[in-house]
Amino acid sequence: MLEIPRKEIYRYLGYHGVAPSTEVEALVGRCVAHLQEVIEPRAIHAVFPLEISPDGMLSFGGMRVSSQSLLKNLDGCVEVCMMAATIGVGVDRLIRQAEVRQMSQAVIYQAAGAAAVEELCDQHNAEIAAEAQTRGLACRPRFSPGYGDFALEHQRQFLQILNASKRIGVCLSDSLLMTPSKSVTAVIGLCKENSTSTIDPGLEAEPGHACQHCGCPDCQFRA
Amino acid sequence: MLVNTVVAQIVNFALEQLDDDTMKNDMRKRLGREWLFCDGGTGTILQAKGLKGGELPETWNLTHPEDIIDLHAGYLAAGSDIINTNTFGANALKFDNVGEIVTAAVGHVREAMRRTGREDAYVALDIGPTGKLLAPMGDLPFDRAVELFGEVVRHGTSAGADLVLIETMSDSYEVKAAVLAAKENCGLPVLATMIFDEKGKLLTGGDVDSIVALLEGLHVDALGVNCGMGPRQMAPIVRRLAEITSLPIIVNPNAGLPRSENGRTVFDVGPEEFAEEIGKIAAECPVQVFGGCCGTTPGHIAREIATVRKLPFRPASEKSRTVVSSFSHAVEIGPKPVIIGERINPTGKKKFKEALRQHDIEYILQQGLEQEECGAHVLDVNVGLPEIDEPTMMEEVVTSLQGVLALPLQIDTSDAAALERGMRHYNGKPMVNSVNGKQEVIEQVFPLVAKYGGVLVGLTLDEQGIPDNAEGRLAIAKRLYESADRYGVPRKDIVIDCLAMTISSDPRSALVTLETLRRVRDELHGHTILGVSNISFGLPMREIVNAHFLTMALQNGLSCAIINPNNASMMASYHAFCALAAMDPNCAEYIAAYANAAPSPVPAHSCAGGPVPAHSCAGGSVLSLGEAVTHGVEGRAADATRELLRSGRAGLDIINEELVPALDRVGKGFEQGTVFLPQLLKSAEAAKAAFEVIKDTLQGNVQQAKGRVILATVKGDIHDIGKNIVKVMLENYGYEVLDLGKDVPPERIVQTAMDEKIRLIGLSALMTTTVVSMEATIKLLREKGVPAKVVVGGAVLTQEYADAIGADCYARDAMETVRYADRIFA
Structure with a gap:
């Protein structure tokens, strides 16, 4: 069973380290239990060699990406792992149900769903890291289309390469929204252990919280 | 001469019709009465021939015709009776030349049949999922899905397909769209197979029983399961199919479970083992059509056919369910x-x-x-x-x-x-x-x-x-x-x-x-x-x-x-x-x-199975109305209101002296960062329960709304939780909300604003890609001279962004929208 970290749920609900009331705590507990019944965690990935052209164009898995922020993340890497994860469409129905009956629960399902899919990503990332380690490789922090200047338009090809709609049911709307809503795509750079990015030497091989590498310092959800 | 040509055309047409009918009937006569075999994997074989990851296999119908004919010929030689055209993803969402691709695909199967002397085989127009999730969870409308599939069916039928095979469907709604499209555009036999996971579930949540009911109702000619897993993992699903369906069953497994190796998907079950597992299924369950899916090759299919043919054939039987x-x-x-x-x-x-x-x-x-x-x-x-x-x-x-x-x-x-x-x-x-x-x-x-x-x-x-x-x-x-x-x-x-x-x-x-x-x-x-x-x-x-x-x-x-x-x-x-x-x-x-019911008779109109409403807080002390609202205890808020009404307080007094101050305390707390979103909404719900009680007593003398506000999540955006939060809060503060829902086109917002003489419009957008429609909506409102203020909100919005697209106000959260509404309607 996927453990959904409470701390993250409260972060998404806007509690900046403030303890929730006992009523809210109880409600979150009930919602999480219910959410656990409907989620279907699924994650896939594929590893490809990375090529970086002299002008900084990134090529992996048949994708060509021009992005300074992704280049910074992947610089020094030899391979790229493309991953996609989802907790399924059940949570969307649950949110919709709660929207009709109790909006307070809808926002909790929303937050808990987001926390759940991030947790799934962390777990899947850990498996990828363990596998990479056997080959003497380490993982860079996850980086998703839409972060920095890594254009969201790459989602279409990204999901196609992973065959994500067929394998885990992750599809894309015309406006590039993923469905089910609680789905994530990300690349994970794989580098030789102890090698750092020449562009950003501070970039640790060990994945810290994704927020640390985000360019939105005044975000209300920042960890 | 002219007359002769016309007559010849008519005769030809009649002969073609006859041919078509015989072929169809022939297929329907054989299906479920004798063994029939499908082909196996396409993608894996084409990859071996050089298809790159991410490249669309259907394009090969035009660029690599010989490779495709070769693929089909391999399965015909192995003994397959039903050959799928290479049209799995050939729909107008992915291609602008669907007709060309589908026509070529049907031609390639025919050509392979000619070359191998297997004119007895059938050309199955292969239809896979669109790759989009259907509305309301996704954004593809059902009717549009029927249109997309219908286009493929029309091209396939006029190119001479013998049947339609809908496969690898993981959504009951989408398979229904595909079957309807087939039925409405041709008279050919329709076969449908679904992809289940090891728990026997579709990705969209359906199970074997629900799918059988749906497909039997739609009168497909045969149904079954393909892809997703190997024959061993598929066995329990086939067993359930055999228990409940009255239709012929199709089983097209993968060559085992997929595994990733250097970015490629590989399958480990070889022809021998595959055939052995299929044999076990065939011996246990009355299945009438076997084939393969990802990772299977002509070698797998040949062994499968040899194994299955040795077993007694059992037709489908009526299940009377x-x-x-x-x-x-x-x-x-x-x-x-x-x-x-x-x-x-x-x-x-x-x-x-x-x-x-x-x-x-x-x-x-x-x-x-x-x-x-x-x-x-x-x-x-x-x-x-x-x-x-x-x-x-x-x-x-x-x-x-x-x-x-x-x-x-x-x-x-x-x-x-x-x-x-x-x-x-x-x-x-x-x-x-x-x-x-x-x-x-x-x-x-x-x-x-x-x-x-x-x-x-x-x-x-x-x-x-x-x-x-x-x-x-x-x-x-x-x-x-x-x-x-x-x-x-x-x-x-x-x-x-x-x-x-x-x-x-x-x-x-x-x-x-x-x-x-x-x-x-x-x-x-x-x-x-x-x-x-x-x-x-x-x-x-x-x-x-x-x-x-x-x-x-x-x-x-x-x-x-x-x-x-x-x-x-x-x-x-x-x-x-x-x-x-x-x-x-x-x-x-x-x-x-x-088990937990009170010993006294259950009060009428309360539901036995439902959740017990919380009427008081954990300590058991009785909360006042104000406290019930600030603590967000819905049931108690309603009860406290009833008590106040019984004690002689007027409804309007209760609203002005109890509810509004309580809501204000919570709202201020939210703005100061001491109350958080769930609590704010719980209080809103409690207040709403109290309002409802008062409304019932006012009967007709309903309080005038402070103002009427349109709320909409803009076109292209299908997640509207933010808008719904704002709606709850506005209603709580006495506004009437015209909720236009999600994915709302600019024209509809403009029209409603004009028809209803609206002074305030709230727009929500979640993504940078949909803020564009927000901008388009505001532009159209201004062009049409709608005299309404526009307040915007949503995850990616900022004050700068709101200014840039010409909004009158950027609201960070629901309370800011309420405060802005209060200013507009003051």
């Missing part, structure tokens, strides 16, 4: 009485009528969710009112309900157009309420059930009215069964309504109904249904009579009871009957419903 389904599960009628919730119906319900007129879909959804919670198995949906457009409303209510709850629906209307709209857009096999003995109605309703599938309620009345005796009602029931035969609707899919008429006007009426129930069961071997509460019309304390009549009816064989599941007495009769009649193993459902 009466089943309705939703997207997620099936409900079987017969083994145990089925509760059909009657609350979604305007008859005699002032509030419901008002909701229909106001287009308040949320109210209808609430009625549905409450009944689901109280234990209904199926929900009746009736939205007929003389002044509304019933077909449009039926489609909207059906699609909205199935986006929220999992219960199968019973589409209840006497309007044939509304019935068709509801059935067409229903995600599953519905119940249909109803047909009767009148010839005109028979002619309207049966063809729809034959086309879309459904379990049909047949009322025992006709042109002469309602017979006052069982004999007469039975005679009509028999005629309805005969009509079903004529229209190709299975008799098992008819449920006879024996009609409950009030005993207050005819003392024998219950006895007649009960006799009819018994005799339909014993003499016609049919299923029955009743609108139970009609029995007590005109009597006091109706539920006493209703509950006892329900028990009597169940004892006389009633299969489906249309009742109010929120009524505790009715549910008590049902649970007690099931326990007494050995239909509730270990009395488990009875115990679940009543």
Whole structure:
């Protein structure tokens, strides 16, 4: 069973380290239990060699990406792992149900769903890291289309390469929204252990919280 | 000369038609009567021939014709009878030359058949999923999906395909769109196979039973399972298929479970092992069509055919199950009485009528969710009112309900157009309420059930009215069964309504109904249904009579009871009957419903199975109204309001002196960062419960709204939780909200603003890609000179962004929107 970290749920609900009331705590507990019944965690990935052209164009898995922020993340890497994860469409129905009956629960399902899919990503990332380690490789922090200047338009090809709609049911709307809503795509750079990015030497091989590498310092959800 | 040419063309055309018909019939004659074999994997073989990851395999029909012909020839030589065209993803979402690709694909199979001397084989027009999730969870409308598939079918049919094979479907709604598209665009046999996971579930949540109900209802020629896993993992699913379907079964597994190796997907089960596992399935289950999917090769298929052919062939057999389904599960009628919730119906319900007129879909959804919670198995949906457009409303209510709850629906209307709209857009096999003995109605309703599938309620009345005796009602029931035969609707899919008429006007009426129930069961071997509460019309304390009549009816064989599941007495009769009649193993459902019930009689209209409302806080001390609101205790807020009203306080006083100050405390706390979103909303809900109580007492003297506000999530955006939060808060602060929903085109927002003379519009957008439609909406509002202010919000918005797209206000959260509204309407 996927453990959904409470701390993250409260972060998404806007509690900046403030303890929730006992009523809210109880409600979150009930919602999480219910959410656990409907989620279907699924994650896939594929590893490809990375090529970086002299002008900084990134090529992996048949994708060509021009992005300074992704280049910074992947610089020094030899391979790229493309991953996609989802907790399924059940949570969307649950949110919709709660929207009709109790909006307070809808926002909790929303937050808990987001926390759940991030947790799934962390777990899947850990498996990828363990596998990479056997080959003497380490993982860079996850980086998703839409972060920095890594254009969201790459989602279409990204999901196609992973065959994500067929394998885990992750599809894309015309406006590039993923469905089910609680789905994530990300690349994970794989580098030789102890090698750092020449562009950003501070970039640790060990994945810290994704927020640390985000360019939105005044975000209300920042960890 | 000219005449000759024309004659020749006509003759040719006739011959082609004949050919086409013989081919079709030939396929239908063989399917399910002898072994037939499909081909195997395509993608894996094409990758070996050089197809790159991410490259669309269908393009090879044009760029690598010889490779494709070669692929087909390999399977023909291995012995496959049904060859899939290379058209899995060939739809207009991915290609602008669908016709060219599909026509070439059919030609390649024909050419391979010619080259291998296998003209006895069949060209299967292969149709895979669109790769999009259908609305409402995704953004592809059902009708658009039918159009997309229809285009493929038309091209495939005119190119000469022999059958349509719909495969690898993981969504019941999408497979329904594909089957309808096939049926509406050709007369070829239609085969459909789904992809399940190891738990026997579709990615969208459906199970084997729900899919079988749906596909049997749609009259496909064969159904089955493909892809996802190897034969060993597939076996339990095939076993279940064989238990429940009356149709021929197709089994097309992968060569084992997929595994990733250097970014490529590989399969480990070789031909020998594959054939051995298939042999085990064939020996155990009556499967009539075998083939393969990802990772399988002509080698796998050849071994499979050799193994299977040695085993005795077993045809499909009739299962005589009466089943309705939703997207997620099936409900079987017969083994145990089925509760059909009657609350979604305007008859005699002032509030419901008002909701229909106001287009308040949320109210209808609430009625549905409450009944689901109280234990209904199926929900009746009736939205007929003389002044509304019933077909449009039926489609909207059906699609909205199935986006929220999992219960199968019973589409209840006497309007044939509304019935068709509801059935067409229903995600599953519905119940249909109803047909009767009148010839005109028979002619309207049966063809729809034959086309879309459904379990049909047949009322025992006709042109002469309602017979006052069982004999007469039975005679009509028999005629309805005969009509079903004529229209190709299975008799098992008819449920006879024996009609409950009030005993207050005819003392024998219950006895007649009960006799009819018994005799339909014993003499016609049919299923029955009743609108139970009609029995007590005109009597006091109706539920006493209703509950006892329900028990009597169940004892006389009633299969489906249309009742109010929120009524505790009715549910008590049902649970007690099931326990007494050995239909509730270990009395488990009875115990679940009543183990925690109070010893005194359960109050009427409270639902036994539902959650216990929290009436006081944990400590047990009684909260004041203000405290109930600040703590967000809904039940207590309503009770406290009632107490205040009883003590003589005026409704408006309570609002102004208790509710508004309490809400303000919470709102300020939220703004200061001491109260957080869940608490804010819980308080809003508690306040709403209090408002409702007051509203009931004001009756007509409803307080004037502070202002009317449009809210909409802009076009392209399908997640509207942010907008819905704002809606709750605005309503709480006394505004009337015109909620236009999500994915709303600019034109509709502009039109509504003009028609309703709106002064404030709230727009929400989640993504940078949809802020574009927000900008377009604002631009159009300004162009049309709509004198309304626009407030915007959403995850990616900032003050700068809002300024750039010309909004009047950026609201960080719901409270800021409320404050802005207060300024505008001050």
